[in-house]
Amino acid sequence: MKINGALGFILSTLIVIVLGVALLFTSIWYTVLFSGLVASIVIRRGYLISILSSFAGGVLGILIIFLMLPTGYLGPVMNEVGAIAGIPSVALFALIFLINGGLCVSGALIGTFVARFIQKSR
Amino acid sequence: MKKRAVIAPIIGVFIIVVVLILGSFTPLISILNPTTGVIQNSRDLVVGNSSINLPGISSKVVVVQDKYGVYHFYASNTKDLFYSLGFMQAKERLEEIEVFGLEGMGQMHTLFGSSYLNYDRFQTLTGAPITAEKDWNSVLNNSSSNSTDLLTKNAMISYASGINAYINYSESHNTVPLLFKLLGVKPYYWSPVYSYAVQELMAQQLEFGDDSLQFAVLYSLLGNLTYDLLPTFSSVQTYYYGGYYGLPNQGVLHMSHNTYPMNSTVLSLTKTLLYRFKYDPPTYFNFSTSDHSNELVVAGNRTTTGYPILMGGPVLGFSLPAIWFQVQLVAPGLDVYGVVLPGAPAVVIGFNNNIAWTLTDTQAISSGTFFFSQQVIGDSYIWNGTAYPLQTYKINGFEVNWTNLGPVMAQQGSTALVMDWMGNIVSNEIGTLIELNSASNWSQFRSDLSTWIAPYQNFAFANRTTIADISPSYYPIFGGATYNPASIMPGNGSEYISGSIPYNRVPQVVNPSQGFIVSSNQRQVGPSYPYWFGISNSFSSGYRAQMEVNYLSSHSTVSPNNIVSFQGTNYTDYEAQVAVPYILSYLKGNTNASVEKAYSLLSGWNFNMTTESDAASVWFFTYMYLFNDTFFPFLEDHGVMPEYNTTLGVPSGMGGSYPNTTGSASMDIVLLNALVTGSASPFSNQSMENLVTESVVQAMNFLNEKYPSGNYTWGKFYGFLFPNLFGFGEFNAGPISKGGDFNSPNDASGVGPNNYPTGGQSWEMVVNMSNVSHSYGVYPGGQSENPASPLYSNYVNDWINDTYLPLLFYPAYSSFPTQEVMDTISLVPEGSQ
Numbered sequence: 036m037k038i039n040g041a042l043g044f045i046l047s048t049l050i051v052i053v054l055g056v057a058l059l060f061t062s063i064w065y066t067v068l069f070s071g072l073v074a075s076i077v078i079r080r081g082y083l084i085s086i087l088s089s090f091a092g093g094v095l096g097i098l099i100i101f102l103m104l105p106t107g108y109l110g111p112v113m114n115e116v117g118a119i120a121g122i123p124s125v126a127l128f129a130l131i132f133l134i135n136g137g138l139c140v141s142g143a144l145i146g147t148f149v150a151r152f153i154q155k156s157r
Numbered sequence: 158m159k160k161r162a163v164i165a166p167i168i169g170v171f172i173i174v175v176v177l178i179l180g181s182f183t184p185l186i187s188i189l190n191p192t193t194g195v196i197q198n199s200r201d202l203v204v205g206n207s208s209i210n211l212p213g214i215s216s217k218v219v220v221v222q223d224k225y226g227v228y229h230f231y232a233s234n235t236k237d238l239f240y241s242l243g244f245m246q247a248k249e250r251l252e253e254i255e256v257f258g259l260e261g262m263g264q265m266h267t268l269f270g271s272s273y274l275n276y277d278r279f280q281t282l283t284g285a286p287i288t289a290e291k292d293w294n295s296v297l298n299n300s301s302s303n304s305t306d307l308l309t310k311n312a313m314i315s316y317a318s319g320i321n322a323y324i325n326y327s328e329s330h331n332t333v334p335l336l337f338k339l340l341g342v343k344p345y346y347w348s349p350v351y352s353y354a355v356q357e358l359m360a361q362q363l364e365f366g367d368d369s370l371q372f373a374v375l376y377s378l379l380g381n382l383t384y385d386l387l388p389t390f391s392s393v394q395t396y397y398y399g400g401y402y403g404l405p406n407q408g409v410l411h412m413s414h415n416t417y418p419m420n421s422t423v424l425s426l427t428k429t430l431l432y433r434f435k436y437d438p439p440t441y442f443n444f445s446t447s448d449h450s451n452e453l454v455v456a457g458n459r460t461t462t463g464y465p466i467l468m469g470g471p472v473l474g475f476s477l478p479a480i481w482f483q484v485q486l487v488a489p490g491l492d493v494y495g496v497v498l499p500g501a502p503a504v505v506i507g508f509n510n511n512i513a514w515t516l517t518d519t520q521a522i523s524s525g526t527f528f529f530s531q532q533v534i535g536d537s538y539i540w541n542g543t544a545y546p547l548q549t550y551k552i553n554g555f556e557v558n559w560t561n562l563g564p565v566m567a568q569q570g571s572t573a574l575v576m577d578w579m580g581n582i583v584s585n586e587i588g589t590l591i592e593l594n595s596a597s598n599w600s601q602f603r604s605d606l607s608t609w610i611a612p613y614q615n616f617a618f619a620n621r622t623t624i625a626d627i628s629p630s631y632y633p634i635f636g637g638a639t640y641n642p643a644s645i646m647p648g649n650g651s652e653y654i655s656g657s658i659p660y661n662r663v664p665q666v667v668n669p670s671q672g673f674i675v676s677s678n679q680r681q682v683g684p685s686y687p688y689w690f691g692i693s694n695s696f697s698s699g700y701r702a703q704m705e706v707n708y709l710s711s712h713s714t715v716s717p718n719n720i721v722s723f724q725g726t727n728y729t730d731y732e733a734q735v736a737v738p739y740i741l742s743y744l745k746g747n748t749n750a751s752v753e754k755a756y757s758l759l760s761g762w763n764f765n766m767t768t769e770s771d772a773a774s775v776w777f778f779t780y781m782y783l784f785n786d787t788f789f790p791f792l793e794d795h796g797v798m799p800e801y802n803t804t805l806g807v808p809s810g811m812g813g814s815y816p817n818t819t820g821s822a823s824m825d826i827v828l829l830n831a832l833v834t835g836s837a838s839p840f841s842n843q844s845m846e847n848l849v850t851e852s853v854v855q856a857m858n859f860l861n862e863k864y865p866s867g868n869y870t871w872g873k874f875y876g877f878l879f880p881n882l883f884g885f886g887e888f889n890a891g892p893i894s895k896g897g898d899f900n901s902p903n904d905a906s907g908v909g910p911n912n913y914p915t916g917g918q919s920w921e922m923v924v925n926m927s928n929v930s931h932s933y934g935v936y937p938g939g940q941s942e943n944p945a946s947p948l949y950s951n952y953v954n955d956w957i958n959d960t961y962l963p964l965l966f967y968p969a970y971s972s973f974p975t976q977e978v979m980d981t982i983s984l985v986p987e988g989s990q
Binding site for chain 2: 059060062064065068082097100101104105108109111112113114115116118119120127130131134135137138140141142143144145147148149151
C-alpha cells in the first residue's frame, strides 16, 4: 500500500507514541530512541516526515505520561526541584520534552538511514 | 554511498552521545526520567483513600488521617501498630528520619559528602554512636528477663521493618523522596541502633555542653570573681517546685567555690576543645541550649472544669519539616495521642485516656557533661597511681580512646581532657517512653521513670485526681575531693562520681497545696537542697517560670481556654516588670530629650511585649546596652574579651537575643540584682544611675537611627523564622512577626532583621483532664516534609495566630465522624484483599 505524506506522518507519530511510552516504562530512558527508529523503518517516508513525526510522538508521549500523574501536584514538585537545582521549573519541563523528542529523533535519523540502505540493497 | 547520506545518522548518533554524556556526568537524566524521576513523586502527594498491601503485617491496620493531617493508627496488635507507624512516618518524613539517624551515628558524610567529616569525627568522639550500639545490645541481651526491654525490642524491630517496608515500597513505585533522587543515593535501611542514635542525639541536644570548660577558662582569668559573675544560687528566684527553700547548704556552696586550678597545658587543651564544641557540632537540628520550655499543671480545685489541666510547650529549634510528627496510636492495651520523634516509636509528649504528661529540660548539673584532666601515657591511663589500658573503639573510620571516665576529647603529651557525659550511660529511654504511653496513674508513671538516665527532664503529670512533677535522671554525686563540678575536675582518682542522687530525693512534688506546679527550666530545688545540683548559669533565669507562677497565683480558677490564651498570647515580661520601675527611678528628673521620651514610654507601659508596642523595644534595647555597659569593660579588663570571643562567645542577656552573642542566665540574674540593689559592683564602678541613663540614650539613638520616623514597634524586631531542614531558603516560612520575648511563655532568643528566632514552643498542648477528647494543640510545621505538599507548613499560621487545633481522640476508626476525616489508608497483609 502506498502511504502518502500526511498518513505517513500520522502513522509514524502513533507508532512513536505507543512504542515510546511502552519503552519509557522499561525505566531506561535511552530506549525510546527505538520508537523513532522502528517508526522510520516501518513507514519509510523520508527524513522530514520521520524527524517531525518522531519529535511530535516524543513530545506527545511525555504528555501522556504527565496525564497519568496527578496534575495538581506535578507543578509544585517541579517548582521544588527547580528551586533546589536553581533552574526554573519551566526549563525542567522543556528539558524533559527536548530529551525525549531528541532521543526519538535520533532514532528516526538512524532508522531512515537504515531504511534507505535496505531499500538500496534490494 | 554519497557522503551526504551519512550526515543524518551521524547527527542521530551525536544526539545519543550528548544525552549519554549528560546522563553520565550529571544526574539530569535520572532526575528527569519520566517514569522513574522526580515527576513521579507527585503521585506521593495525593491525599485520598487508599489500600496498600504490605509484607510484614499480620492483620489489617486502618490509618485515619484527620482533617488536620494527624494520623490515627488502629491496629489489632502492637507489632502491626509500630510497623504501620514506621511505614507512614517514613512516607511523610523519610528524609528527616534518615538524616536524624546519620546525625546521631556520626555518618553524615555518607549522604552529604566529606564536608561533614569534621562533624562526624566530633560526634564519634563524644561516644554517642558507641553508646547507641551498646543501648540496643543491652535491650537485646536483657529482653528475656526485663519486660520493658522485651516490649522495646518488639516495638523497635517492628518500627524498623515498617520504615524499611516504605523504602522498598518507594523504590518499587519510583517515589523515593526527592533528596535521595537529587543526590543520586539510595536510602539506607533502618535498624534499631539508629533509633538509639536518635535517643543519643536528643540527649546530646538537650543535655550536653561545654559549660564546665567555659567556667574553667573564666576562672583562670577572673579567679574568685567568677563566683560573682556566675553565682551558685540565684538572688532573684523565689519559686522552686521541688521545695528546699531556706539558707544555702554550706557543703554545696563550699564545693561550688572550690575550683580545681588548671595548668597551662590543661588551659590550652580546654581552648582547643571549646573551639571544637563551637565549630564542629551539627548543622541539622542544632537546638540551642539557651532555648527554653514551658510546663505547668493546675489542680482540679483551681480549674473551671473541676479537673486538672496540663500545659506543655517544649522549646526546640524550628525546622520544616518540624521535629514532631503528630499521631494517635491504638492497639489492645494502648490508646495514646501525642507527638513522636523521627526514628523513635514512642509518644514523647501527650496523653492517653487516663493521664497526660509533658517534658521540659531540667538544665541541671552542668548539662550532665563533666570534664576531668587525666594522665594518659601511651595506651594507658592513670587512676589512683595505677596504669590501666585504654579502651579503643574504631567506628565510622575514626579511632576513639576511652578511659574509665569516658572518651579522651583532647590530648597534649600525657595530659588529656576526658569527658564524662551522662548520655554515655547505657540506657533505654525510648523503652521508658513506650511504658509511659500506657501508664494509667501516678504511681505507675513514677515507677516507669525510675530508670530514666538522660537527657535530664522534668515530667509534669496529670490525671483526674492528681497533679505531679518529677525530674528523674542520673544526677551524679561526687566522692573524694570535692572540687567544683561546674569546672574541670582532677582525673587522677582523687575525685570521682560515686553514684547518683537517690530516686526518692530527686526533685518531685505531688498535689502541692497551692494547687499548681510550674517547671519551666528554672532551678527545681531551693538552696537548701543537700546535693550539688548545678550553678545559676546552668538553669534558666527563672523569670518565665515566675511570670507563670504569678499568673496562676492571681487566678483562683482557670479554664482550658484561659490556659490556651495564656500560653499563646500572654507576652508579659517578668524581668521588665521587676526592672522597669527601678530604671524609671534612675531616670526620674533627667532632662535629656531621649531620656524623657524613654521615660514617657516606659512609665505608661504594661510590660507586654506586643508587636505594636514602642515601649517594648525601648525596654529590650535599654536592657541590652545596660548589659554591655555593665559587663563588657570588666571582661575586657580581665582579658576575657575580645581574646575569647571565638570560644566563649560574646555574652548577652535574654538567652543571647542580641545578634552574634551567647546568653548567660547568671549574668541576667546578676544584672537584675544590680538594678534592684543599686550597685553594679564588682563589675562596674559607675553608679547605676549613670549606667542606666547611658544605656537608655544608646537605646534611643539606636532606635531613632534605625527608624527615624519614630515607629520602632517591637514587631519590627521580633518574629519567627521557620527554616527548611535541608537549608533550602526557598522553602523557609517567615519571618513572621509575633509578640513575646525570651522571658514570656512564647519564648525564644533573637531579634531581627539578622537574628530572628528560629526556635520556640515546638508543640503547644493543653490537655483537659475532665475529658481528654477536648484537648488542643498545634506545632509549627506540617505532617509532610515535602515542600510541594499542602501539608508541609500548614500549621505555621495556626501556631503564629495561636489557633490551637482540636486533638481528635477516638477509640476506634469506626467512631470517627466522616466530616473529621481527610482520608483513610488501609494497610493490609500482602496476599489478602
